[in-house]
Amino acid sequence: xxxxxxxxxxxLNVSVNTVSRALRDxxxxxxxxxxxxxxxxxxxxxxxxxxxxxxxxxxxxxxGIVVPDICNPVFSYMYKGIEEICTRTSYTxxxxxxxxxPDEESAVLSNMLDHGVDGIFLVPGMKNTQSHTQLENANVxxxxxxxxxxGLSANFVQSNDFEGGYLAAQHLYQLGHRSFLYISAPMxxxxxxxxxxxxxxxxxxxxxxESSVQILECDSTRTxxxxxxxxxxxxxxxxxxxxxxAIFCFSDYVAYGVYSAISKYxxxxxxxxxxxxxxxxxxxxxxFPTLTTVDILxxxxxxxxxKIMFDLINSKxxxxxxxxxxxxxxxxxxxxxxxxxxx
Numbered sequence: 001x002x003x004x005x006x007x008x009x010x011x012l013n014v015s016v017n018t019v020s021r022a023l024r025d026x027x028x029x030x031x032x033x034x035x036x037x038x039x040x041x042x043x044x045x046x047x048x049x050x051x052x053x054x055x056x057x058x059x060x061x062x063x064g065i066v067v068p069d070i071c072n073p074v075f076s077y078m079y080k081g082i083e084e085i086c087t088r089t090s091y092t093x094x095x096x097x098x099x100x101x102p103d104e105e106s107a108v109l110s111n112m113l114d115h116g117v118d119g120i121f122l123v124p125g126m127k128n129t130q131s132h133t134q135l136e137n138a139n140v141x142x143x144x145x146x147x148x149x150x151g152l153s154a155n156f157v158q159s160n161d162f163e164g165g166y167l168a169a170q171h172l173y174q175l176g177h178r179s180f181l182y183i184s185a186p187m188x189x190x191x192x193x194x195x196x197x198x199x200x201x202x203x204x205x206x207x208x209x210e211s212s213v214q215i216l217e218c219d220s221t222r223t224x225x226x227x228x229x230x231x232x233x234x235x236x237x238x239x240x241x242x243x244x245x246a247i248f249c250f251s252d253y254v255a256y257g258v259y260s261a262i263s264k265y266x267x268x269x270x271x272x273x274x275x276x277x278x279x280x281x282x283x284x285x286x287x288f289p290t291l292t293t294v295d296i297l298x299x300x301x302x303x304x305x306x307k308i309m310f311d312l313i314n315s316k317x318x319x320x321x322x323x324x325x326x327x328x329x330x331x332x333x334x335x336x337x338x339x340x341x342x343x
Contacts, residue, residue, distance in 0.1 A: 003046040011040055023048075048090065062092045063309065064112035064120040068100040072253070073281040074298045075123060078145055081302020082121060085310070091118075100125035106134060113138045119309050121145060126189045141312035143305045146296070148190045155312065157305040157324045159296035161191045164328040165198025165248075168276050168294055171330055172246045173206055176339040177274060180213045181244040183228055183254050185220035192220075192250055195278065199248060214243065218257075220250055225257025233265050240267075245274065245339060252277035252284045252293055255335075259287060270337035280331050289334035296328050 005023075009016045014033075022029045022037035029037075065082060067075040079095065086093055094117060096108035105125050112120060113134075119141040124131050132152055135142045143155045172180065182199065185192040196215070203212060216232060218224030229247070236242045249255040255277035262269055269275050269289055277284060280295035304324050311322070 003041075003044045005046075007044060008037065008041050008046060011044065012036065059118050060116040061090050062094055062115065062117045064094045064096060064109075064115075064117040065122075066096045066098055066105065066108050066112070066120065067123045068098050068125050070095065070097045073283075074146075074251075074279050074296070077298035078121075078123070078302040078305075081299040081304075082306040082309075083302075085303055085306035089310070098125055100127070102127045102130075105131060109134055113140065119143075119313055121305055121309065123147060124149070141309060143308050143312075145301055145305055146191060146298075150190070153321050155308060155322045157301050157308060158191075158326070159298075159301060159328050160325050161194035161296075161328075162198035162201070164278065164294040164296065165195035165200075166202045167198075167328065167330045168195075168248050168278070169199040169202035171292070171332075172248070172274065172276065172336065173202065173208075175246075175274065175336055176341065176343070177246040178208065178212060179244045179246075181232065181247045182213055182215050183225055183247060183249050183258060184215060184217050185250045185254075186217050187215075189220075192217075195248075195250065218250075218254065220254055222253050222257040222260070225249065225254035226260045227257070229258045229261035230264065233261060233267075239265055240272065242273065245343060246336065247273055247275045249275065249277045252279045252281045252291060255291055255293070256283075256287065269335050274336040274339075276336055280329075284331075285333065287335075292333045292336045293331050294328050295331050297326055300326055 005016045005019045008019045018029060019037050022034040023041065025034060063086065065079055069075060083093060094112055096112060098105035098108055102125060109120065109131060120135060121143050122131060123145045124147050126147060132154060143157060146158045148156055148158060182196055184196060187193050200210060200213065216228040218228045233239060247258055249258055255275055258275055259269065262273055267273060277291045277293035280293045284291040284293050304326065308322050308324065
């Protein structure tokens with residue numbers, strides 16, 4: 001038979017109410033009593049009955065997290081940031097993968113809502129404009145991470161991608177580069193457009209024309225980065241004097257594909273082409289050469305979004321939307337170099 005609050009109360013010769021309040025860290029129960037109750041509960045093997053709690057409080061003590069790709073370290077670190085805050089509570093996390101597919105995203109959201117989650121974190125695939133409506137109609141708190149729909153008022157936490165693009169352009173320009181290739185995710189993704197806008201903003205401040213940046217779109221994977229770079233290199237009339245001297249990549253994964261393509265044509269990084277990534281995932285200091293990149297601080301994004309979520313859950317007035325923007329950091333490594341005026 002499962003251990004109950006009554007069993008703990010009888011063991012300690014206190015009331016069930018005292019046990020219940022001690023397990024919830026209520027301030028009217030002394031710390032010594034609270035510690036004793038928790039130690040006894042652990043020794044007897046007590047487990048909280050979440051189903052019973054849901055019937056009493058209408059809270060499931062579950063939160064949903066939906067991401068486009070659970071294999072991407074960026075989203076994994078966001079999850080860990082959320083998890084750090086949630087471990088201080090009794091909340092359980094449900095993780096769903098949408099594969100960036102609108103139908104899958106809607107299905108995962110519906111499944112989580114059917115399970116009665118108390119809130120949802122969403123990294124949207126950007127093709128599903130109905131996700132916002134779906135969440136609004138469900139009347140549960142939600143926070144959108146890292147991406148933003150133009151004109152949509154909602155709770156957001158994101159790295160400042162405009163600033164990140166600006167930092168990347170500033171770094172390359174100061175190294176002497178004047179011609180650039182931006183290998184981007186599809187530009188309908190807000191972060192892809194924002195990074196380009198920030199990149200161009202700095203170059204315009206230096207009086208460089210928009211034509212100084214070539215844009216190639218790919219599916220933001222290593223394979224996608226490899227294919228578009230290979231095709232671009234094949235179109236160059238002189239491989240040792242390509243039409244761009246620096247490549248700005250939408251993500252570190254795209255940059256890994258760029259590395260592979262450049263290597264295939266026996267070119268060198270950064271001697272022949274400088275490369276800068278984006279995200280600063282855990283593998284980027286293991287490449288050869290190590291990858292200069294922009295750190296979006298995904299762990300911090302996760303923690304901030306969790307704090308907002310619990311503010312929303314505990315608030316009686318959720319009509320005011322919260323937006324938090326986190327400044328990225330440029331991480332200097334060995335994939336970019338100073339070039340001379342004749343290069």
